[in-house]
Amino acid sequence: MSSERDYTRQINGILAMTITDLDTGIIRAQRLPTNAKIDDNPEVKKIMGNDSLGRETNIGSYITAFKPVLTLSYSGEYLDLNALKKGRKIQTIAFDNLILPKEMQVTKAEYLGITTGKVGFGIPADATASASTLSETLESVELTQQPFDTFDPTELNSYAIGENFARKFSTDLVARRAFVHIEVPMASAKSARYLTEDTIGPQKIEILAKSTNDTVTLVRIPQATIDPSGTGFDPKAENIDIVFDLSGLGVCDPYSMYELTDTIYCDR
Numbered sequence: 001m002s003s004e005r006d007y008t009r010q011i012n013g014i015l016a017m018t019i020t021d022l023d024t025g026i027i028r029a030q031r032l033p034t035n036a037k038i039d040d041n042p043e044v045k046k047i048m049g050n051d052s053l054g055r056e057t058n059i060g061s062y063i064t065a066f067k068p069v070l071t072l073s074y075s076g077e078y079l080d081l082n083a084l085k086k087g088r089k090i091q092t093i094a095f096d097n098l099i100l101p102k103e104m105q106v107t108k109a110e111y112l113g114i115t116t117g118k119v120g121f122g123i124p125a126d127a128t129a130s131a132s133t134l135s136e137t138l139e140s141v142e143l144t145q146q147p148f149d150t151f152d153p154t155e156l157n158s159y160a161i162g163e164n165f166a167r168k169f170s171t172d173l174v175a176r177r178a179f180v181h182i183e184v185p186m187a188s189a190k191s192a193r194y195l196t197e198d199t200i201g202p203q204k205i206e207i208l209a210k211s212t213n214d215t216v217t218l219v220r221i222p223q224a225t226i227d228p229s230g231t232g233f234d235p236k237a238e239n240i241d242i243v244f245d246l247s248g249l250g251v252c253d254p255y256s257m258y259e260l261t262d263t264i265y266c267d268r
Contacts, residue, residue, distance in 0.1 A: 005213040013214060015264060016208040018082075021221065034071040034239070036122060036220075038246070041067040041171050068246040068254045070205065072223060077237045079193060085242045087226035089198040094189040100165070102182040106173045109153060113164030120165030121145055122187025125149075129161050129184040133173065139174040143173075143180070200226055203244070214263040221255045223248055 014036055019028040043065035051057045074081055080099045099118060114120035131143040141157060148160040158167040161184055166180050173180065212266040224244035234240075246254035 003066065003213075008212040009209050009211045009215065011209045011217055013210045015210045016206075018206045020204040020206075021201065022204055028080075028083075028084070028203075030195075031074075033074050033242075035071075035073040036209075037071045037073070039069050039071070041066070041069060050260045064162060066247060066254075069219065069227065070221065070244040070246055070255075071263075072212060072242045073230060074240050074246070077234060077240050081240055081242065082231075082233060083195050084200070084226065085240060086195065086231045087200045087228045089200055090193050091196045092191060092193050095190050095194075096190075098186040098190050100184050100186045100193065103185070104180055104182070105139070106169045106176075106180055107177050109169060109171070109174050110165040113162060113166040115164075120186075122190075123161065123163070123165045123184055124187075125161065125166075125186055126164040127161050129182055131159055131180055131182040133157065133178045133180045146203075190263070198213075202248075205244070210264055211214050215260060216260050218258045218260060221246060223254075 003041055014032055017036065018030055018123070019030075021028070045064045046058050047060035047062070048056055049059035052238070057174050058079050079090065099153045102120075102122070103152065114123075123150050129145055131145070132140045133140045133143060143154065144158040146152060146155065146158050146160045146168075148162040148166070148168065151160040152158075153168070153171045155170055156172050158170040159173070159180070159182075162168070167182075169178075172178075203224045203226070205219075205224050207219040207221075209217045209219065211217065222246075225248070227243040229243070248254070
């Protein structure tokens, strides 16, 4: 027996979603999007004619092209989403040429080394670095690097790099509370995840959406190809959109919708 909730029902959220790589069969284990929108993008040809008063009018139409796309909207940016948006794979590898940039205000003569697991740990003493500060005329002035163990704080505009990114600064920099920019090579063979040039193949997507009467709708997309146009990197992005092309060779229905009679549940 139907109720007012059934009569006024509407889809209002995503309960679950899986994105499965068709090449590997692996499901991407990442958080849910805030929204998943499908735009059919039909191109319609209008058939023109005349009405009984001789005016040109539209007497019919038909679809000449069908280019549906799925847009997944996520809150915020991070590497896995950026890789999916670009349609590229992630790999973990050891690098020997990563550079650590550092901006800091010098308020004391010596800074202790970084503890294990923090950015900068593993940097060797006297690693060849570069550094600069602003002069009184607001010009960039290169700082002189000294050996850490024999550091002379009286040498103007100088610094030293110790083990695990310990730092020493000359007396004049401390007195001015100078702002300093440093570049120093990170520990050799540093492990990092990065975006490779290998592209991601077609994906299968299953979306489970919730209705206001607690029933669910299943949307099945048998094949989706990532559209990497408009990609980039914005570390302060509030939202990121990932676009999939749903059209393909020999595809009649790029997606199907099934309204189930089952209702939602919570795991206990």
